[in-house]
Amino acid sequence: MSCNVDFYYFTVSPPSRAVWMTLEELGIKYNEHIVDISKGEHKTADYKKISFRQKVPAIKDGDLCLAESRAIAAYLVSEYGAQQKKQYLYPQESKLRAKIDQHLYIGENIFDQIQAYVNVGGVLFRGEKTRLEKVDEAKAALGSIEFMLEDHAYTAGDKLTIADFFYYIAIQLLSLTDFDEFDKFPKVVEWKKKMQSLPYHKKTCDEPMTKFRQYYQHVLSSKKE
Ligand SMILES: N[C@@H](CCC(=O)N[C@@H](CS)C(=O)NCC(=O)O)C(=O)O
Numbered sequence: 001m002s003c004n005v006d007f008y009y010f011t012v013s014p015p016s017r018a019v020w021m022t023l024e025e026l027g028i029k030y031n032e033h034i035v036d037i038s039k040g041e042h043k044t045a046d047y048k049k050i051s052f053r054q055k056v057p058a059i060k061d062g063d064l065c066l067a068e069s070r071a072i073a074a075y076l077v078s079e080y081g082a083q084q085k086k087q088y089l090y091p092q093e094s095k096l097r098a099k100i101d102q103h104l105y106i107g108e109n110i111f112d113q114i115q116a117y118v119n120v121g122g123v124l125f126r127g128e129k130t131r132l133e134k135v136d137e138a139k140a141a142l143g144s145i146e147f148m149l150e151d152h153a154y155t156a157g158d159k160l161t162i163a164d165f166f167y168y169i170a171i172q173l174l175s176l177t178d179f180d181e182f183d184k185f186p187k188v189v190e191w192k193k194k195m196q197s198l199p200y201h202k203k204t205c206d207e208p209m210t211k212f213r214q215y216y217q218h219v220l221s222s223k224k225e
Pocket of ligand 1: 013014015016037042054055056057067068069070
């Protein structure tokens with residue numbers, strides 16, 4: 001079946017990358033539209049028609065314009081998962097789906113806990129630093145994921161689901177910093193290796209995050225007294 005999804009994203013944006021991983025994992029065709037938020041490309045009237053809050057990511061699929069990364073990932077699997085034999089990414093059965101939904105909501109908190117430490121906005125736009133005093137929040141987030149992985153290979157069970165993508169983009173924020181306590185979270189380390197072996201990891205994660213780290217570190221070092 002042909003597919004006509006338009007994907008609006010910015011490569012270094014974490015929620016964009018979770019949707020990007022979902023599209024790649026589904027293996028459907030999509031048209032890429034880079035919206036460079038550093039140049040204000042999301043502030044146009046045309047983009048407002050796609051995403052009324054003018055944020056990335058967003059998609060257009062036929063008449064449907066959709067924003068919010070978790071809603072987009074869930075929709076894409078609901079719409080294309082069966083045809084691609086990948087329904088397990090966001091199962092239809094209500095109890096299984098409820099569990100994934102639970103993880104998607106928890107994922108927002110986990111992201112915020114890690115972001116409290118990494119302080120992307122503060123570092124890039126307000127002359128601030130990595131909030132080293134918040135490292136325990138980041139470690140608490142990693143501890144929650146370690147607990148999820150106690151009995152199974154992926155965060156929500158034995159199979160990869162979209163919940164993994166959203167936890168992963170949160171964890172990856174730590175790669176901007178010099179955080180070096182992953183050895184305290186061996187299950188997370190194992191799971192990270194599985195995520196790193198995904199065939200689209202280089203394109204959706206390594207390349208953008210390397211660029212992002214260089215920029216974050218460059219801004220930090222240019223602020224050092
Ligand atoms: N909750 C939204 C967050 C989207 C979001 O904040 N995107 C950022 C980039 S990571 C953005 O578009 N920022 C531009 C702005 O807010 O003006 C989602 O998960 O999609």
